[in-house]
Amino acid sequence: DGSELAGTYFLIVRTDNGSVLSQAAGAIPITASGPIDVTRPVLPDLAVSNVQAPDQTIADPATVTVTWTVTNLGGAAGAAGHWIDKVIASKNAILGDGDDVVLGMFDRTGPFAAGDGYTPSEAITLPPEFTGRFTLFVKTDANEEVFEDGREANNVAAKSGFFDVIPVAYAD
Numbered sequence: 001d002g003s004e005l006a007g008t009y010f011l012i013v014r015t016d017n018g019s020v021l022s023q024a025a026g027a028i029p030i031t032a033s034g035p036i037d038v039t040r041p042v043l044p045d046l047a048v049s050n051v052q053a054p055d056q057t058i059a060d061p062a063t064v065t066v067t068w069t070v071t072n073l074g075g076a077a078g079a080a081g082h083w084i085d086k087v088i089a090s091k092n093a094i095l096g097d098g099d100d101v102v103l104g105m106f107d108r109t110g111p112f113a114a115g116d117g118y119t120p121s122e123a124i125t126l127p128p129e130f131t132g133r134f135t136l137f138v139k140t141d142a143n144e145e146v147f148e149d150g151r152e153a154n155n156v157a158a159k160s161g162f163f164d165v166i167p168v169a170y171a172d
Helices: none
Strands: 007-014 031-038 046-052 056-058 063-072 082-090 101-109 121-125 132-139 156-158 163-166
Touching (some): 063 132
Antiparallel strands (some): 007 031, 046 063, 132 156
16 A cells, blocks of 8 residues: 655666576676655555443343444545444453453444544443443444554444443342
């Protein structure tokens, strides 16, 4: 994609570089060169914000509605026409350390131009006996299908405050 090659380069073409062809005495291979400018492409930058869900729900099993916004903050549409948003619950509020539970995966397809955004609202059925206090995360482009040139730090956002799932026996 040229992102690491930006700058001016010389393209060099040399015929019969290994002198394999027989040539007249004193003949030398023909060499041609010329400068080419390689520019960095304009790339997408997907960002998650505004993760919302109820502060608590009654479990076994419960359905909760989770809403979030994804915006392309970059200067171009993504080359990939497909990516996945994941809704993830974590008991220790640290994404990716092994205690995470993926509550839902949502396919996104189509062009996603610079400045465009979408705000899904997904009803998610929680697993049976899923109780406790969680931090709720949403991660866009979860399988890294959209090339963002290292700008993935904003691909994750968390719901403000905890998400408590209360067992049926303790519900008032």
